[in-house]
Amino acid sequence: MAASETTPRPTHAQLLEMLEAPDLTRRERRELQRMARFQKRVETWEHRRANPAPAKLHRAVITLLMMAACLWVLWLLLGGGAPA
DSSP: OOHHHHSOOOOHHHHHHHHTOTTOOHHHHHHHHHHHHHHHHHHHHHHHHHSOOOOOHHHHHHHHHHHHHHHHHHHHHTTTTSOO
16 A cells, blocks of 8 residues: 555645645755645546536537538539429
8 A cells, every 4th residue: 555545635715724834945846836736636527536427418419400401412413403
C-alpha cells in the first residue's frame, strides 16, 4: 500500500493556506504550488465523477436535425428532387 493511501492528502484549500507561510523557500513554495494544482485537478475530477452532468436535450435535437439534413442532401444527390 502506498503512503498516500494510508495518510489523507491535504485538500486544495489546506495547501493554499500552507502557501501563505512567509518562511517557505523557493523550492518548498514551488512544490506546494504544484501539489495544489494537482489536488485541484483531483478534486474537480472526483466531483465530476460523483455528479455526472445530465445529457442535454439540445444535443439530441441538434443530432436529429443534422441526420435529417444529411438524408435530405443524399436524397437530392440521388435525383429525388429533380423533375422527370
